[in-house]
Amino acid sequence: MEKLSGISASDGIILGKAIVFHAEKLAVSKYSIPNNKIAFEIARFERALADTTEEILKIREEISQRLDEEHTHILDAHLLVLEDVLLIEETMQGIEKRKLNVEYIFMEVLEKLIKNFQEMEDDYLKERVSDIRDIGRRVLRNLMGKKTSKSLRDIQEEVVVVSHDLSPSDTAQMRRDKVKGFATDIGGQTSHTAIMAKAFQIPAVVGLKHITSVVNDGDMLIIDGHHGLVIINPDKRTIRQYETTKQQFEKFTTGLRGVKELPSVTMDGKKIELAANIELPEEVPIVIANGGQGIGLYRTEFFYLNRKDLPSEEEHFQAYKKVAEEINPFSLVIRTLDIGGDKFLSPLAYPQEINPFLGCRAIRFCFERPDIFKVQLRGILRASIFGKIKMMFPMVTTLEELLHAKALVEEAKKELQKERIAFNKDIKIGTMIETPSAAMISDILAKEVDFFSIGTNDLIQYALAVDRVNEKVVSLYQPTHPGVLKLIKNVIDAGHQANVWVGMCGEMAGDPLYTIILLGLGIDELSMSPVVIPEIKKVIRSITVAEAKAVTQEALGLSTGREVEMLLRKKLKKIMPEVLV
Numbered sequence: 001m002e003k004l005s006g007i008s009a010s011d012g013i014i015l016g017k018a019i020v021f022h023a024e025k026l027a028v029s030k031y032s033i034p035n036n037k038i039a040f041e042i043a044r045f046e047r048a049l050a051d052t053t054e055e056i057l058k059i060r061e062e063i064s065q066r067l068d069e070e071h072t073h074i075l076d077a078h079l080l081v082l083e084d085v086l087l088i089e090e091t092m093q094g095i096e097k098r099k100l101n102v103e104y105i106f107m108e109v110l111e112k113l114i115k116n117f118q119e120m121e122d123d124y125l126k127e128r129v130s131d132i133r134d135i136g137r138r139v140l141r142n143l144m145g146k147k148t149s150k151s152l153r154d155i156q157e158e159v160v161v162v163s164h165d166l167s168p169s170d171t172a173q174m175r176r177d178k179v180k181g182f183a184t185d186i187g188g189q190t191s192h193t194a195i196m197a198k199a200f201q202i203p204a205v206v207g208l209k210h211i212t213s214v215v216n217d218g219d220m221l222i223i224d225g226h227h228g229l230v231i232i233n234p235d236k237r238t239i240r241q242y243e244t245t246k247q248q249f250e251k252f253t254t255g256l257r258g259v260k261e262l263p264s265v266t267m268d269g270k271k272i273e274l275a276a277n278i279e280l281p282e283e284v285p286i287v288i289a290n291g292g293q294g295i296g297l298y299r300t301e302f303f304y305l306n307r308k309d310l311p312s313e314e315e316h317f318q319a320y321k322k323v324a325e326e327i328n329p330f331s332l333v334i335r336t337l338d339i340g341g342d343k344f345l346s347p348l349a350y351p352q353e354i355n356p357f358l359g360c361r362a363i364r365f366c367f368e369r370p371d372i373f374k375v376q377l378r379g380i381l382r383a384s385i386f387g388k389i390k391m392m393f394p395m396v397t398t399l400e401e402l403l404h405a406k407a408l409v410e411e412a413k414k415e416l417q418k419e420r421i422a423f424n425k426d427i428k429i430g431t432m433i434e435t436p437s438a439a440m441i442s443d444i445l446a447k448e449v450d451f452f453s454i455g456t457n458d459l460i461q462y463a464l465a466v467d468r469v470n471e472k473v474v475s476l477y478q479p480t481h482p483g484v485l486k487l488i489k490n491v492i493d494a495g496h497q498a499n500v501w502v503g504m505c506g507e508m509a510g511d512p513l514y515t516i517i518l519l520g521l522g523i524d525e526l527s528m529s530p531v532v533i534p535e536i537k538k539v540i541r542s543i544t545v546a547e548a549k550a551v552t553q554e555a556l557g558l559s560t561g562r563e564v565e566m567l568l569r570k571k572l573k574k575i576m577p578e579v580l581v
């Protein structure tokens, strides 16, 4: 028995027989092309691109019959790679200039593109490498006249799939009735394998580093998607333990289904708004399907990624209008651009900083580039008549920043008025509270806003001086640290004193372990990844405010984050014994 630890990508537990899935290696030869065959070589390339497009469209069609639209966008991303001007032109020019065969030139161009993506700081973009590899393999296969390799569609018995990585089209084509779990060497929580595993509700662990070299076909594996663990050839005792946990989990998720339609109220009737965080407009149907009552955080920086130019005012307007209309009658909180830190914009040559999280990030960047900021503000304002749009600013640290941001909104309003373009004059404006300084002066900031949204991902990072993306200091990243709890309490109390509602949109809001203490502290709204909404709602529906307050009182008297965490774990287990924490 061997235990490997990776990153939990999709919840659930499964015991199954392993099949090790190796992506084929395509050996590409290199040979010269005579002048009179160059046009033929280019035509071969065009044919291969067309065949590959056709293949992808076919897979897309198959998937759209099995899954909702949300999941076909992975294949849309593939189609975009196929249309990539750089990839096509560089290959064609390479054939003409160097007079070499198309497979060889295409492979070189592809490798260069992959290298560029791998060097990007942005994790999301880095993970797009698997899209490019996948599509590149398909084009090469078509060029070389090879049939599609062994696919997950051919699997005949129930298995758990072990692979270095799983390409999106592999996962998309797999037989859902046969593939019961995934375990991969590489990948992170936003990798496509993770996205697909969640969509199929298949337990998955990614980032296991070398699982493909220690597992053989036929080995028995336990995939523990809750804890990011894989156990190879478990003994009888471990199997029994996991079977019990699995049954508990299944009972728990079945119970959650009924919760979706029910209101988000405590046992003594206090209503807590449960909203969702989204990055892309296409995510709205998932929010609605999970019973989300609004979008508490629309991270608009994703709008600027994966492109060579900046989004126009019209694009901003159309995207926000679409989301606002779809989520109506619930509200949509649009966060203005939060570039910097771990998010970089593709179309901008952004100067390297030694400490990007402490540098020209978010609202600071927007003040440096009011031209870019204004375009977004005008887009938001124009969309504001099509639903309940609110806007908020990221990474505010001083009152002056908040006032300056509001002044720029006023300027944008005046411009629109002059141009006789409609907008909601009373649009609600809030600020994120994600720096300790903002949390400490929240009484002052409260006088200037309609709402607060606590961004714990950054608030914890800045309060505890722990880089949120550095795995070496992960144990110091403690949402329950007494210092963090005091900051959160300060914000909620100051907000309520000034009649300002206080929400939370950091990851802490979507972890059931913290729901009780957040309720006890008096939070008004929690915004989270849409799939966790039912679980959080279940916690809310299982407790009274008085009980939550008592737990919170006890927690606030403790001295360490660990002690608070243990207390919350114990209390949560008591009110929801079936929860796995």
Ligand code: PEP
Pocket: 297, 299, 338, 434, 454, 455, 456, 457, 458, 459, 505, 506, 507
């Ligand atoms: C946060 O900091 O908690 C937050 C929600 O913003 P982001 O994760 O986008 O920085």
Ligand code: MG
Pocket: 394, 434, 455, 457, 458
């Ligand atoms: Mg943040």
